Amino acid sequence: MEPADEHVVAALRAGDEETFRRLVREWHSSLLRVAQIFVPSRPVAEEVVQETWLRVLGALERFEGRSSLKTWVFRILVNTAKTRAQREGRTIPFSALQDPGRVPEPAVEPERFLPDDHDRFPGHWASPPRALPEERLLAAETRAEIAAAIDALPANQRAVIALRDVQGWDADEVCNALDLTEVNQRVLLHRARAKVRRALEKYLAPEAA
Amino acid sequence: MTDAEALSCQELVELVTDYLEDALGSVDLRRFEDHLGDCGKCQQYLAQLRQTIRVTGTLTADDLPPELEEALLAAFRV
Numbered sequence: 001m002e003p004a005d006e007h008v009v010a011a012l013r014a015g016d017e018e019t020f021r022r023l024v025r026e027w028h029s030s031l032l033r034v035a036q037i038f039v040p041s042r043p044v045a046e047e048v049v050q051e052t053w054l055r056v057l058g059a060l061e062r063f064e065g066r067s068s069l070k071t072w073v074f075r076i077l078v079n080t081a082k083t084r085a086q087r088e089g090r091t092i093p094f095s096a097l098q099d100p101g102r103v104p105e106p107a108v109e110p111e112r113f114l115p116d117d118h119d120r121f122p123g124h125w126a127s128p129p130r131a132l133p134e135e136r137l138l139a140a141e142t143r144a145e146i147a148a149a150i151d152a153l154p155a156n157q158r159a160v161i162a163l164r165d166v167q168g169w170d171a172d173e174v175c176n177a178l179d180l181t182e183v184n185q186r187v188l189l190h191r192a193r194a195k196v197r198r199a200l201e202k203y204l205a206p207e208a209a
Numbered sequence: 210m211t212d213a214e215a216l217s218c219q220e221l222v223e224l225v226t227d228y229l230e231d232a233l234g235s236v237d238l239r240r241f242e243d244h245l246g247d248c249g250k251c252q253q254y255l256a257q258l259r260q261t262i263r264v265t266g267t268l269t270a271d272d273l274p275p276e277l278e279e280a281l282l283a284a285f286r287v
Binding site: 017107124125147150 | 217218222223225226227230232250251253254257258260261263264265267268271272273274277278280281282284285
């Protein structure tokens, strides 16, 4: 078992409420975002998170530490969410996590580039990005725009950007927790960041975008 | 383009995440950096993307609803 997990698991097994409270608070947002890949409704996703923790508590004695505690909990969440989705008659799109790159999705609108048959600069910027006003970057209104853009993403892209860029997980942690290949993790992150960048540019430099 | 190997801007924007994730192979990394070094527009694109990541990093996560926390703690105590 990973050394950091050893203390946590020992504390949980000993019934330490504060350790449990800290974990459920710290991981709640991430658990919710991942659950919503399979069950979009927030109330149902919250039920899935609750059921996940009950399963975790029930299985804690048997946790052997072959993966990190975090990975183990998120794997239980994904299984719980898939089961719930099936029970509700939702078909999980095959491509939800395993094949995100099947349909191409350009990072930037193609019309912002010169055409491929341009005689001198094919594929170069026709409408280039401009400097964004640094002083407005972290304003509450800008952050609200970004939060809305993330909410509007497909659930798999939303989950990956939330884990990586909001929660600060590293790529390996996301791959393990969601059972994603490195390539698929990057495809989802790339698409998510590209769309959020579009929203940021549209808000802060509307004349360019 | 003078070099058949050179990237266009439209190709570069699709490699930005691989670049930031240190996932480009040595050949693609060289093409990426060669283009970026000469192209202020793509430098601006990369700057916007870094700004995007920074703003995203300041967002707050969804809080655990108190009633759910209570329910979970009650289950933990059993």
